[in-house]
Amino acid sequence: MGEDAVGGPLPDDRVLLARLRAGDDLAYGDLYRRHAPAVRRFALSMPQPGIDVDDVVAEVFLRTLRAVRTGHGPRDAIRTYLSTVVRRLLWEWAAARRDELMNADELGEHAPRQRDHQSVQAEGELLARAFHRLPVRWREVLWWTEVEGHRPASLAGQLGLTPNATAVLAHRARRGLREAYQQAAELPVVGCLRHA
Known part of the structure; x- marks a missing residue:
């Protein structure tokens, strides 16, 4: 279970998902911090040329947020759900990239970038904050x-x-x-x- 900012135990995923479904934005941040590293590792285990793993992580959590907020998505097994979204997203993006023709300049723009964990986490939180505004x-x-x-x-x-x-x-x-x-x-x- 982990600890929150004041040192107390974090609620389990089922509780966080219920809070998120009820509109609690802080629950999204807790879920993101808890599961983003595993989602990132899973996405890295299935490399797709030209697809940035940090973009995958951000999109996976955005899609999961949208699913939960509309009454769909996971209710308890969030890690399994996130892994499924990673697979689907990589398949969709790889299929879309096969349909695109790139010139040499675009190849340089789409080269994978390495970012540290804190910047990935901050980006996810920015995206969640922007969405809720x-x-x-x-x-x-x-x-x-x-x-x-x-x-x-x-x-x-x-x-x-x-x-x-x-x-x-x-x-x-x-x-x-x-x-x-x-x-x-x-x-x-x-x-x-x-x-x-």
Whole structure:
């Protein structure tokens, strides 16, 4: 079980997942800190040329967050769930890369980068903070389109919008997440270190 910032025992995964499902953002950070190293090791064990393992870890946790927040995802065996998401994500990204043609300049841009554990952890926390700053409707449409893989047209009726309006909403939500992430990244470092 591990200890939290004040030295007390951390709750087990089942409790953290229930808290996350109920909207507790701190539970996400606890789950990330607990499982990100294992997710990273697992992703490194299945190397894919041109795919950055840190991007894989961030995307795996974002997809898991989206699944849990919409009532899906793991309820207790989070490590197994995370491993499954890693496999699926690597397969999707490798398939997408096979369809892309790259020139020599792009090859240099996509070379794997090594980052330390603290920067990976900080990036995950920034992403979670940025996601939770978005309006609820944006978070929902991002979850359904990016995590669950729904097309905007299939969500239109559920959202009470036309298919075009749903696509525009999804586009704005993605742009909003990028901006929120950039804003979160520009905050002073002191403000980002909750558990220091």
